[in-house]
Amino acid sequence: MEFSALQPIEAAVTLSVIWIGLGTIGLAGMRAPRFITGVVFPAGALVSLALAVTGLWAIGAPTSSAILPAGLPDLPFHVRLDALSGFFLLLLGGVSFGVSLFAAGYFRDTEPATLGLLTLQYHVFLASMAFVLIADDAYLFMVTWESMALSSYFLVTTEHHSETNRRAGFIYLLIAHIGALGILLCFGVLHGGHGDYTFAALRAADLKGYWATVAFLLAFFGFGAKAGMLPLHVWLPEAHPAAPSPVSALMSGVMLKTAIYGMVRVIFDLIGNIRWEWGLTVLLFGAATSLFGVLFALMQHDLKRLLAYHSVENIGIILIGIGLAMVFIGSGLPVAGALALIAGLYHTLNHAVFKGLLFLGAGAILKSTGLRNLNEMGGLIRYMPHTALYFLVGALAISALPPLNGFVSEWLTFQASLQAPQLASSVVRSLVPIVAAVLALSGALTGMCFVKVYGIAFLGQHRHEVAVKPREASGWERAGMLWLAIACLALGLLPVFMIGEINKVSLALTGTGLSSEALASGWLWLAPTSGVQASYSPVVFLLVIAAVFGLTFLLVRHFYHGRLRRADPWDCGFPAQTSRMQDSADAFGQPIRQIFAPAFLIQREIPRADDPQPVFTQSVKDRHWRAIYLPIAYFTEFLSGHVGKLQQGRISVYLLYSFVTLIALLVFAQ
């Protein structure tokens, strides 16, 4: 009875505050690491679960909002929880549950001092993400946005003694703030100088002429920078690997999604009346991002960097979905738009789940072997079978293979793109399929990349002569991975339920959802438009394959026999086989290097034929550095000559700037 009075928003706020509380407890109790790993993190995990439930609840429930008893004088914090926020809270809670469980095992061997701080930053990070999702005014949004950036920065630089990590952190924060400024200005434009900064006001404000487009562009690039969209992605492959693996999982899995949330919130909700030109922009940037992301992922032999580049790719795929939605809505096809939006959001969720899982898997490997370089791994399936299984699920999911979840969202995206014929402009109509082609290509390339990852890391012979045999991950860690693996399966096998939920989001956001017949087709059959047009049933899929598997197995045993003899691998009669005689990660990527050579910046030295000690070296770099960032760097250097006083290169200073700008705007607004 008491509970029924409780609003989702209150629950959400409370839970986020509990997180902060847990963080402080962790800082306080840094003397007792066992307590932190054994209690605090599991507790945080439970909070995550509760938050997920709240989110699910909020999607169904009517929008609830509140005003926090905090904030600046006569500038209170507004919070609001609608279906969209609910969906993202669900994502945040669901993923962080698994990650926190994993962390409980993962951080066991961290030295207490670090652990205490880490716990604080970790939970503050979670809480600020939660607040970003429920913030209902630009002010609170920016504050939490910044604290999210800051806490994640500190997490990235946890191993701050390593130069590369510090550099990574610096680049991260730099680009994060370029983004933040974009967002800030966008709010400024939306605000247009009257009313206050509650989203309600911004929503009400109608922009005349090109100002709407300006706002869109600012929001797009502002959030794009955070999401790791091309060409603002360069921080991502630096920062994510640097962080401890659970944090990488959170950053890739959840934090990027807050950027997606912001994008959707601002463009669909605050700006409103979308134009298809905007959609096209998003679409094209999305396509480019996904293709480049996967191409660079294929070039990596550092597992975590590789995963980070895949985050770039998946952000691209999500953007394709959202872009399609905007194109359709912009050209007056709300139903198709809803389909595309649902595809985009569903992929947001899926990517959160499987990327979280994969980063946790990478963490497990790193912890038990101390390796990040694929060229030194191999044969891990024989030492860590559980991790191998969970990682396989994640790998299949990200490779968009049926019957797992990655495939569902890509399938929906394809279905959305096949609505193209309804479009009026023949140019857009024929551009959409090309984007679909790019999507197909990057999907296939992802498959190749994860065959490389899995085959080289888990299969074959162990390349790296480790003193101690790699150990299987601990119970907590396995629990975390198992949760996410199950999520991958569930989202893959029973997509209809989740799509129903997201449909509510779309209804709340755009006013339209899927067609009635699409929803009529029952839990078994996924038919986004109508059964006649397209349908897909993962369950039947899985059942048939499983049935044939079992049947053949039994029949072969029954009619013939199961005799088996173990022998050495076939070696052309040459006994001395070494682990050096299997493809390396770089070798596996070689065809791609060859085919897409123009995309990369390759330096290589090939030994001469008659060289007595031939040595081969090569490095593959990201063109964007040379093309965009170095010029800017030179320019800033040139500037810093003049405004050296401002340019201290210290993070605090940058933070100061952005806060000052923020306050200034607010004051000016008063």
Place this chain on the structure above:
Amino acid sequence: MNVASGIVFQVLQSVLVLLIAPLMLGWVNQCRAWLQNKSGAGVWQPYHVLHKLFHKDAVLAHNASPLFRATPYILFGCMWLAVGIVPVLATSLPFAPAADVVALVGLFALARVFVSLAGMDVGTSFGTLGARREMMIGFLAEPAMLMTLFTASLISQSTSLVTIVDTLAHREFVIYPSMAFAAVAFLMVLLAENARIPIDNPSTHLELTMIHEAMILEYSARHLALIEWAASLKLTAYITIGFAIFMPWGIARAGDWVGLPIALAALMLKLAAAGAGLALLETLSAKMRIFRAPEFLGTAFLLATLGMLTHFLLEI
């Protein structure tokens, strides 16, 4: 649709295709032998081979993982599902809604990923080398395949094969330029995906040049049998997909019992022709350099996309 008849059709087709797939392979080999002035092993040889392989004792590498042992069964399952979904004889298939063309491509991708992983499992140079090449071919073939199928699906406004067949088969004959492009692209993809010349040489004896063979060098006995059978199923599946999209004539409508014998006859004729054509292609041309393969499949991809564009620009 009458459920009972549907199930009968489904079972009938699944079993039939399962049984004639090796025959298809035998027929292709026989034609190739004839074109090489040989008397050939006869069309039934694949069955003898399968029979023998099932009888033999399997040999497994010491370090082979469960994944390695499971793969043949998974592969077989995937391919059988594929042929169960494609309307070969009739369009009334209860399983058909389980996967549209996109899901079908996904299915093949799943199989390819597993066989590649199995190739890398034991950790020999040939296995990994084969897996690398297979994935290289795969990632190029997959989008091309998707584009081809999209082009086909645009005409019937549906990605479900059943609908495509129903619309294309039972309407007055029209030649779509987009379909012409798509057909050529599809043929190229078919050759690549089934490890045929000019991409791969199914009868090669040189490890260094192998693609598909290299991955399964470690397999023996029943595992090998399943893989071979799955390969023939894959070939049949691709060819029947081709029929379903580009020459769906003769495929019986839902629950049309009278149409069944005609459908069967038509299928046999079409398969025989396709097999002979395949053998001829393989005799006429040589295998191309491994790095020409991307060009080849790139061309297929462009052709398919071109087909789609022509559809948008000319046919709407």
Place this chain on the structure above:
Amino acid sequence: MLRILINALRTGVVTTRYPAEPSVPPERFRGAPMLRPGSGLPPPAVCPTGALSEHFDAGRRHVALDLARCVFCGRCAEDPWAGAVAMGRDFELAARCRDDLRIEVVADDLTVPAAELAAGPTPDPNAEAARAASEIHRVLGRSLHLRHLDAGSCNACDWELAALLNPVYDVRRLGIDFVASPRHADGVVVTGPVTRNLETAVRRTVEAVPDPRVVIAVGACAASGGIVGEGYASAGGVDRVLPVDVYIPGCPPRPEAILFGILVALGRLDARRQPREGGRVGAAPAVSLC
């Protein structure tokens, strides 16, 4: 392109029908030597591979010819022994047992019909081997995949094996094929005397073949060491390294001879060991399993 098709069709199928129809080698062909009992038989020293041997039993000179060693050079059939030894045209010499390849005649007594003097140890019908052979026939009878194994041959035998795949012989028509991996194979055809440098490889390859499997020794070198014999670099025959199911004499055996041998190994044909003109002696088909 079209020209290829036309050429192919114009040429038509050129494959032989052997073994369905017997094949007659040209008259200069040097097949199994035929020893005529008589004093004219050549001394062992004549033979470059030591295939000829003689021993005296009860004052009688026994001359024996080991077909496994013979390289069919025809030197023992040249003057002055042309009368005593003639090169026959029989090429279907494959046998399951080394001893079946021994021809022995009494040189200086014509009263005793040579056939009864099959002094060579009469092979006892080995039940185990018989069962093995029957299983091989049952499992591999209609599809035999072979792995070629060059154990140091002079490549003549290898070329003849390769010739089995050419349009004229096309062994595939008999369900026989050569495969890339021993894992896919049902047996190995070994050529060459097994050199020291290949001994390990030979063992490993046969080990890699799934059961049931056959080992076929093709050519004089593989069967006995042939012209190479035993030496610091050669084991002198495959059976010194691993058990052999069928020996195919010849230097090199012609493709049809190899084909015959393979079919014998499969139990699809019987080794033809019945007495011939000139006292070729051996076990009857029934007992040719050892």
Place this chain on the structure above:
Amino acid sequence: MADSFLIDALRSGVDGSIDANVGPRPSDLTLRLGRTGDLPAAAAVLIGSHAMALATVVATDETATPDGDLKVRYVFEPIVPGTTDRFVTLLISVDAACPEAPSLTAAVPAANWHEREMQDLFGIVSVGHPDPRALVVHDGWPRGVFPLRKTFDGSRHVAVEPADEFPHLVAEGEGVFEIPVGPIHAGIIEPGHFRFTSVGETVLHLDARLFYTHRGLEKRMEGLAPLDAFYVAERICGVCSVAHGMGYCEALEQIAGVDAPPRARIIRSIALELERLYNHVGDIGNICAGAAFHYGTATGAYLKERLQQMNERLAGNRFLRGLVIPGGARLDLPDDLLRVLVATLQDTLAGLDSLMGRIEANPSVVDRLDDTGVLKHQAALDLAVAGVAARASGVDRDARRDHPHGAFALPEPPDLHVVTVPKGDAMARVTVRAREARESIRLVGEFVRRLEPGPLRVALAEPLPGGRIGISAIESARGEAVHWLRTDALGRVERYHLRSPSYHNWPAVALAAETAIVPDFPLVNKSFELCYSCTDR
């Protein structure tokens, strides 16, 4: 005269003494170096200023003789077309107690394997050799045991010992991996181990390890009566049976001081050309197999089969064994067989032309062959590459012209057109083979026309004169093979050495392969089509 000029040049080139005498053949020259250290300098003079190439290197164990030393003969031959048929031998004496000889490899790359082989079989250390790894003897061969020393009993089997891994030469670097292939290959091919290092498909380095088929045949022949040893020589290699048998015979006939009668010479040459013909035709077919061009494979195999069936009718053996015999020819070619021969060659010619037409008209095949496995002209010269491989890289060498044998040694030899193509890639080697096959058909026709009735063979003295050396060079299907034979005091074979063309060509294959990608290696290999068995012996 030329000799004195050459000798003076050498004398001025080296510090130690040189005593020169004629031999083994009247036209040849043997120069005994007083100081072994002079060897590189002397070799430099021959190769540099006198345009010669290394023909063969023969070591002999003469510890039993009064000299009580080991001797090494470095045989050189002129490579300028049209110079006289001659061999120049540099003879050095190596102390049996500490057997060391200076390495020529730096100056003469072709000497590389010869010196490594010497090291394995005679224990003669070549000082300063860049790559002194074992070549002929493999894993676990006992230390200090040298099979070709006279004291070693070649008839006893040396057991295989477990050994630590052979130090293959591989490339290093991030992501570099190795592809080991062989010794047991997937196809019906001879055994050899190839170790590629690569990142993906491009070959960074190739290290080939051969001599798996080393049967110790040279040792096997020692102590045999030369007439018995002939049957071994004929069986060193299957597809070079005629060439090697004939080479041995010519060396033997030199020692015996007899000449094979004209009819026999012509029959030998017919056999030699037939061997070349079926090899070339078969190789073209196999190259098509390498490119997976099934029509070409089948047609080539069919043409080859028809030729081999004809061989069987002519010689009673599909590899023409038993046609050649020391002292002449063993079998005559009566007119009816000659008619068969001419007829078969006619439709072989037609078939070959049609096949080549199909290949050249088929872009997919030509694309595979063009620029595949290029062997540079200079590399071919440095490595003294022989035969088709050399001529396809624009090196104009052909033993039939440079060292006339068989019918070419007759008073008025038939004119021979030596085919050369500059490009050095697989296509060039195919072209050379095709043209040479046509040339062979033409030559056989001419031989048949010249065939006069006459005796087939002359008797050789029994026993043969002792302590004599015979040397001969035969243009086999794969190029010039150099035979070196010496009889002992009792007229038995004391030492026989065969330097097959493949022996010099193998290093070239490794070189050419590094210009190609991994999956093209089989094609490159087939385009060279070398024998393992005559290399390993």
